[in-house]
Amino acid sequence: MNTGEVLLRLSGVIKRFPGVLALDGVQLEVKAGDVHGLTGENGAGKSTLIKILAGAYSPDQGEIEFDGLRLSHMTPIKAMGLGIACIYQELNLIPHLTVVENIFLGRELYLSRPFGILDRGKMLAEAEALLKDLQLSLDVKTRTGDLGIGHQQMVEICKAVHSNAKLIIMDEPTSSLSEHEAEDLFRIIAQVKAKGVTVIFISHRLDEVKRICDRVTVLRDGRLVETRDIKDASVDEIIRLMVGREIVNKYPKMRRERGQEALSVKGLARRGVLHDISFTAYTGEILGFAGLVGAGRTETARAITGADPLDAGIIKVFGKEIRIKSPRDSIDAGIAFLTEDRKSQGLILIKSVSFNSSIVGLERYTKFGFLQLKAIRKMTEKMAADLQLRAPSVETVVGQLSGGNQQKVVIAKWLLTKARIFIFDEPTRGIDVGAKVEVYNLMNELVKNGAAVIIICSEMDEAMGMADRIIVMHEGRITAEFSQSEATQENILYAASGIVDKAAARPA
Ligand SMILES: Nc1ncnc2c1ncn2[C@@H]1O[C@H](COP(=O)(O)OP(=O)(O)OP(=O)(O)O)[C@@H](O)[C@H]1O
Ligand SMILES: [Mg+2]
Numbered sequence: 480m481n482t483g484e485v486l487l488r489l490s491g492v493i494k495r496f497p498g499v500l501a502l503d504g505v506q507l508e509v510k511a512g513d514v515h516g517l518t519g520e521n522g523a524g525k526s527t528l529i530k531i532l533a534g535a536y537s538p539d540q541g542e543i544e545f546d547g548l549r550l551s552h553m554t555p556i557k558a559m560g561l562g563i564a565c566i567y568q569e570l571n572l573i574p575h576l577t578v579v580e581n582i583f584l585g586r587e588l589y590l591s592r593p594f595g596i597l598d599r600g601k602m603l604a605e606a607e608a609l610l611k612d613l614q615l616s617l618d619v620k621t622r623t624g625d626l627g628i629g630h631q632q633m634v635e636i637c638k639a640v641h642s643n644a645k646l647i648i649m650d651e652p653t654s655s656l657s658e659h660e661a662e663d664l665f666r667i668i669a670q671v672k673a674k675g676v677t678v679i680f681i682s683h684r685l686d687e688v689k690r691i692c693d694r695v696t697v698l699r700d701g702r703l704v705e706t707r708d709i710k711d712a713s714v715d716e717i718i719r720l721m722v723g724r725e726i727v728n729k730y731p732k733m734r735r736e737r738g739q740e741a742l743s744v745k746g747l748a749r750r751g752v753l754h755d756i757s758f759t760a761y762t763g764e765i766l767g768f769a770g771l772v773g774a775g776r777t778e779t780a781r782a783i784t785g786a787d788p789l790d791a792g793i794i795k796v797f798g799k800e801i802r803i804k805s806p807r808d809s810i811d812a813g814i815a816f817l818t819e820d821r822k823s824q825g826l827i828l829i830k831s832v833s834f835n836s837s838i839v840g841l842e843r844y845t846k847f848g849f850l851q852l853k854a855i856r857k858m859t860e861k862m863a864a865d866l867q868l869r870a871p872s873v874e875t876v877v878g879q880l881s882g883g884n885q886q887k888v889v890i891a892k893w894l895l896t897k898a899r900i901f902i903f904d905e906p907t908r909g910i911d912v913g914a915k916v917e918v919y920n921l922m923n924e925l926v927k928n929g930a931a932v933i934i935i936c937s938e939m940d941e942a943m944g945m946a947d948r949i950i951v952m953h954e955g956r957i958t959a960e961f962s963q964s965e966a967t968q969e970n971i972l973y974a975a976s977g978i979v980d981k982a983a984a985r986p987a
Pocket of ligand 2: 525526527650881882883
């Protein structure tokens with residue numbers, strides 16, 4: 480198919496889930512050779528749409544044409560055979576297999592097929608050539624489970640390219656990547672595009688959409704709002720199409736007086752990971768942690784909250800030294816830790832929204848040993864409304880929510896505890912622009928009510944927009960501290976790369 484012709488056409492596609500009309504008559508055209516952006520609020524139907532294309536869900540109604548063929552009764556295997564490859568929000572590699580094995584999974588090369596003898600040498604050579612072609616330096620013999628998220632994603636892309644995919648769909652590929660890894664990804668997208676592959680790129684990061692896409696489609700409430708050439712759409716316009724209104728202030732920072740010392744950390748150390756971490760968080764203040772992925776920010780939070788052991792260090796909560804040996808100790812001390820990895824640490828996917836949001840704060844809802852289900856439900860409903868949670872009800876099973884809405888449940892869970900120190904690790908990852916503002920408003924609310932808030936953010940704008948002070952980390956050490964007025968993209972970046980004179984940047 481020639482560049483510019485329509486490779487994929489959806490007409491009148493409808494998909495219902497119990498209580499939810501996830502797609503409501505979607506008409507979409509994707510041109511061959513384009514990088515086509517797909518965006519929209521949490522729960523707008525983006526993932527559902529691509530799961531239909533990948534054969535994971537079947538539509539209730541509507542037609543799909545791909546590469547001149549009318550598709551019906553799709554299955555994941557059929558989709559693969561047709562050249563549609565999908566890289567999901569949750570990656571799908573098999574962790575104990577090596578990179579080569581994953582790339583060739585389901586398409587192994589044999590020396591002798593009847594005897595099941597694999598041609599390992601040839602697979603190895605082909606995989607190496609493929610990686611070289613895409614300018615990736617990765618050892619193809621590593622187990623993919625040992626690779627970082629960024630590299631795992633690269634392996635998924637290699638797999639797609641190797642299967643001669645005509646269309647590669649990526650569902651929020653950059654949400655868990657560092658800036659550096661994201662740059663690698665964009666380079667590879669440009670490379671596969673140059674080979675004539677079409678890409679559908681889903682993202683909440685509109686600056687990325689603007690930068691790498693040729694056209695963009697906005698979905699709202701399961702309907703296609705508009706498809707535009709990227710040159711005719713500014714970021715602000717895309718936001719307006721997404722949320723149906725203008726967002727005037729992306730960072731609604733409210734300033735408060737600094738209050739008392741809430742969390743003070745001195746000389747925190749973990750061999751090989753953290754070195755001499757000292758800082759203080761005050762009530763009335765949002766303290767930001769900036770740095771590159773892997774700088775030790777999450778590790779610091781994990782060490783403080785008892786998720787990882789410590790080798791040295793003193794932790795004081797409201798002036799009192801505490802010993803934290805397990806996450807329970809830190810919850811009891813009034814520290815809430817909202818983890819970045821909702822799947823493995825945050826949520827029980829087969830349980831309801833209200834169950835998940837009340838598990839940490841359960842003692843608050845217990846009377847004479849009985850759970851006060853009504854009170855739980857009421858609180859959860861209020862929280863759900865505040866966070867604009869998109870779910871049929873608070874009894875909905877969390878696993879059925881869209882990615883961003885699951886993230887909101889993690890937030891709700893911790894807000895419902897009696898904590899006075901909140902550590903948010905990448906709280907707005909995967910959350911749409913409108914809901915982000917709600918999360919920031921909730922942080923303001925917490926601060927107003929006498930809490931100390933710490934946010935770990937990879938997006939520098941977020942740190943600069945919301946934090947009163949910013950601590951920058953590099954390779955397990957604190958390299959700088961800036962007040963909001965001192966902080967600039969440039970000096971944060973320098974400190975994050977370790978290029979800074981610590982004494983000068985952080986007066987005692
Ligand atoms: N398996 C399922 N069962 C029930 N409802 C579902 C299921 N999958 C998705 N939904 C619902 O369909 C709607 C669309 O969800 P979808 O995951 O497509 O949103 P999304 O646009 O990808 O959002 P996000 O940006 O948060 O990832 C949501 O209301 C969601 O709760
Ligand atoms: Mg999604």
